[in-house]
Amino acid sequence: MPPVAPSSNPEAEVLLANESFYRAFSQGDLRSMSKLWAHLTTVTCFHPGMQALVGREAVMRSWSRLLRRRPEVPLRCLDPRVQLLGDTAIVTCYEGADQNPAHLAATNVYVRENLEWKMVHHHAGPIEHPVTPRKPSSGWN
Amino acid sequence: MPPVAPSSNPEAEVLLANESFYRAFSQGDLRSMSKLWAHLTTVTCFHPGMQALVGREAVMRSWSRLLRRRPEVPLRCLDPRVQLLGDTAIVTCYEGADQNPAHLAATNVYVRENLEWKMVHHHAGPIEHPVTPRKPSSGWN
Numbered sequence: 562m563p564p565v566a567p568s569s570n571p572e573a574e575v576l577l578a579n580e581s582f583y584r585a586f587s588q589g590d591l592r593s594m595s596k597l598w599a600h601l602t603t604v605t606c607f608h609p610g611m612q613a614l615v616g617r618e619a620v621m622r623s624w625s626r627l628l629r630r631r632p633e634v635p636l637r638c639l640d641p642r643v644q645l646l647g648d649t650a651i652v653t654c655y656e657g658a659d660q661n662p663a664h665l666a667a668t669n670v671y672v673r674e675n676l677e678w679k680m681v682h683h684h685a686g687p688i689e690h691p692v693t694p695r696k697p698s699s700g701w702n
Numbered sequence: 703m704p705p706v707a708p709s710s711n712p713e714a715e716v717l718l719a720n721e722s723f724y725r726a727f728s729q730g731d732l733r734s735m736s737k738l739w740a741h742l743t744t745v746t747c748f749h750p751g752m753q754a755l756v757g758r759e760a761v762m763r764s765w766s767r768l769l770r771r772r773p774e775v776p777l778r779c780l781d782p783r784v785q786l787l788g789d790t791a792i793v794t795c796y797e798g799a800d801q802n803p804a805h806l807a808a809t810n811v812y813v814r815e816n817l818e819w820k821m822v823h824h825h826a827g828p829i830e831h832p833v834t835p836r837k838p839s840s841g842w843n
Contacts, residue, residue, distance in 0.1 A: 649790040686827020
């Protein structure tokens with residue numbers, strides 16, 4: 562499929578990419594996870610409490626292990642915020658299991674590759690006071 | 703001072719900016735910390751275990767509290783790695799107190815504002831297995 566024209570709403574596009582990250586995780590969908598991560602840029606990942614994974618091979622190996630079985634509960638994204646920096650975007654949000662208060666803070670960085678937003682960095686780590694959703698969530702964010 | 707010409711080594715420039723972040727923290731130097739954070743872009747910050755701070759005012763208020771007294775030991779940066787994405791750069795590294803093993807993973811994002819690299823996002827969170835410096839460190843990284 563040829564690249565589509567640049568969107569007039571890149572923030573919305575980034576939020577969709579971010580949503581697809583949590584959907585791929587929640588559905589144990591390694592193929593979508595692989596498609597989401599950048600191919601043309603070196604990627605890095607800090608899973609909660611873990612040391613850095615550097616490079617697509619190491620990062621995808623970790624997802625292959627983590628998504629071997631579909632997670633029992635979905636991982637939800639709460640309060641995503643986009644900082645748009647040209648063709649790069651930072652999303653900050655909280656992550657929680659299902660409808661429980663979110664217990665992780667996350668930084669997700671995306672770049673535009675062939676006009677599609679792709680993840681180049683993920684960092685999730687614990688927070689002391691879990692964040693409660695303001696309203697019941699029906700989707701992945 | 704007028705902006706300087708673009709450097710032929712942006713990775714080195716980003717590492718210098720990253721070094722100045724840890725130096726400002728270690729010296730309790732709020733003025734340098736304020737200078738380092740972006741002025742033209744919305745900034746965000748996850749201090750270890752804490753919820754998101756959004757906007758320059760909230761972020762600088764937190765540094766003002768944190769740096770009220772010069773920290774007793776320097777905060778050291780270990781194994782910094784730069785992902786250069788045009789005028790944006792992600793630095794991943796570990797943070798530790800003085801010569802102790804590093805107990806935090808950090809994501810620091812910089813953008814070029816008027817040809818100077820400025821911090822737009824900081825996320826530090828605990829890691830389960832602290833990282834030991836490969837060799838004694840004499841500086842901030």
